[in-house]
Amino acid sequence: xxxxxxxxxxxxxxxxxxxxxxxxxxxxxxxxxxxxxxxxxxxxxxxxxxxxxxxxxxxxxxxxxxxxxxxxxxxxxxxxxxxxxxxxxxxxxxxxxxxxxxxxxxxxxxxxxxxxxxxxxxxxxxxxxxxxxxxxxxxxxxxxxxxxxxxxxxxxxxxxxxxxxxxxxxxxxxxxxxxxxxxxxxxxxxxxxxxxxxxxxxxxxxxxxxxxxxxxxxxxxxxxxxxxxxxxxxxxxxxxxxxxxxxxxxxxxxxxxxxxxxxxxxxxxxxxxxxxxxxxxxxxxxxxxxxxxxxxxxxxxxxxxxxxxxxxxxxxxxxxxxxxxxxxxxxxxxxxxxxxxxxxxxxxxxxxxxxxxxxxxxxxxxxxxxxxxxxxxxxxxxxxxxxxxxxxxxxxxxxxxxxxxxxxx
Ligand SMILES: *Cc1c(COP(=O)(O)O)cnc(C)c1O
Numbered sequence: 001x002x003x004x005x006x007x008x009x010x011x012x013x014x015x016x017x018x019x020x021x022x023x024x025x026x027x028x029x030x031x032x033x034x035x036x037x038x039x040x041x042x043x044x045x046x047x048x049x050x051x052x053x054x055x056x057x058x059x060x061x062x063x064x065x066x067x068x069x070x071x072x073x074x075x076x077x078x079x080x081x082x083x084x085x086x087x088x089x090x091x092x093x094x095x096x097x098x099x100x101x102x103x104x105x106x107x108x109x110x111x112x113x114x115x116x117x118x119x120x121x122x123x124x125x126x127x128x129x130x131x132x133x134x135x136x137x138x139x140x141x142x143x144x145x146x147x148x149x150x151x152x153x154x155x156x157x158x159x160x161x162x163x164x165x166x167x168x169x170x171x172x173x174x175x176x177x178x179x180x181x182x183x184x185x186x187x188x189x190x191x192x193x194x195x196x197x198x199x200x201x202x203x204x205x206x207x208x209x210x211x212x213x214x215x216x217x218x219x220x221x222x223x224x225x226x227x228x229x230x231x232x233x234x235x236x237x238x239x240x241x242x243x244x245x246x247x248x249x250x251x252x253x254x255x256x257x258x259x260x261x262x263x264x265x266x267x268x269x270x271x272x273x274x275x276x277x278x279x280x281x282x283x284x285x286x287x288x289x290x291x292x293x294x295x296x297x298x299x300x301x302x303x304x305x306x307x308x309x310x311x312x313x314x315x316x317x318x319x320x321x322x323x324x325x326x327x328x329x330x331x332x333x334x335x336x337x338x339x340x341x342x343x344x345x346x347x348x349x350x351x352x353x354x355x356x357x358x359x360x361x362x363x364x365x366x367x368x369x370x371x372x373x374x375x376x377x378x379x380x381x382x383x384x385x386x387x388x389x390x391x392x393x394x395x396x397x398x399x400x401x402x403x404x405x406x407x408x409x
Contacts, residue, residue: 025352026374036061039391041368048368049396051386056231056343057305057313058391059261064304065297069262072296080289085278092295099302100266104237104252108274110267111298112283113290115226115255116142118265120149121281122222122251123193127152130180130188132172134165136205138198140224141375147193160205162213165192169217190219196228196239200377200385202344204228207243215248222251230259231343236305236314260305262297264290317343317390320397324388327401346372346383347404355382361407367400 021027035042037060041050059065072092081087093111100109112118123146127133131152135143137159147154155172157164169190176188192214194205207223214221225238233241238254240246251273256264267277277284304310325341349355355371362369362384372385386400 025356028373039389039393039396043363043368046366048363048366049392049399051367051369051388051392051400053387053389054227054258055261055391056227056259056317056387056389057261057301057310058389059259059301059304059313062261062301062304065261065300068296068300069293072292076292078291078293080291082289083285083287084289085285090289090292090295092292092299093289096295096299096302097266099299100268103302103306104268105246106252106268107271108269110274110277110281110284111256111290111295112265112267112281113287114263115224115253115257115265116145117283117287118253118255118267119143119224120146121283121285122253122267122277123147123152123191124150124282125277125280126150126220126222126251127189127191129153130186132168132175132188132190134168134172134190134192134219136160136194136198138201139193139195140199140226143193143224152191159198159201160203162206162209165210166213166217169213169219172219173217190217191222192219193222193224195224195226197225197232197342197344199227199344200346200372200383201340202227202342202346203340204239204342207239207245207249211245211248220250221248222253223249225252225254226258227342227344229254230301230305231314231317236310256294256298256301260298260301262301263294264298313390317388320388320390320392320394321345323394323397324386324401327398331401331405343388345386345388347386347408348381348383350380350382352380352382355384358407359384362403365403365407367403369400 018027033041033043037053037055039050040047076090076092080090096111097109101107112121119142127150129151132155133147133152134155134157135147137156155168157168172190196207197204223240228238230236232239240249240252250269252268254266256262256266321341321343324345349358352373355373359369359371369384369386371382373382377383
């Protein structure tokens, strides 16, 4: 007598699904590293120059952040016990939120356990199936997932295509004026969500034009500064600072896990926005508070950002970025396309298998750059996502450029 255990059938089906991924060069595996994130990482016992991380200022392993995390753990414990509305809200979270609000010059801020949770909780709290949300084609998965979950009508405009966006806004206005079958308890709304610096392309949103457009339609604007915070703007507050439009943006979102070197997400905005989110953002209400260590480390990073050292770190990062961009111009004949000026400097490859092959060649040469593939980017748009950090030396960047040129044929 032979029979298939249900669990075997289950595993067999998943195995088939994984085989499909493999055949499409889309299978992914974790790469274990035995060191902190930093200028180099330890892979298989070998140090590799690290051009993969979003730790743009090199703070993830900074002594001041580690000290703050240790001290917060000593004083407030390893765990936070509960969601913040249930077991009381620990001081390190309040300190962090005060510092975030001061840094971003907003009335208030709210910390979430991740940027993903911040997007999910905030968008779902603000809109429902009576509303329209317009998003740039290249926004992060957390934003797309959030809009889908909210039930709002999702409309995607071409990357930075504000003519396309204007059409959506006009369509939404018309739709909002039609009598709806549901007895909505409030006016329907239009929310625009975009990123300041796009995570996989490294380019920027022309925020000033966007603000003008959204004001002309009375739409709400949410800007994800995950890759802008700490890097752009005269004092590192982000691209909204660079374009002097921060006070025109209803919802400023970001993560503590990139330039801020810790983990967690945040929303900055008005008192009433934060008060509302504390009541209605389900990823905040129904989730255990981040550990005290993470909040304290992020607070320490905010202190550094606003100090002389922060200015120096940003200056160093921008020197490395300019070095890479200058070299790239010279090497254009060798197949490296020009990219935008910022810490994310992708080299477009296209084919998934080829991107993996080039990344592998780089690794053998002691350079760690990830090959980014679908579904992180569109199919056939695989790329090497180089990221620079203030922790890199000028020689490190030279080595990256030389090795890239060698490995790109
Ligand atoms: C990383 C990222 C997020 C998610 O932030 P986490 O803190 O990592 O969850 C959201 N938006 C963008 C654009 C990101 O790059």
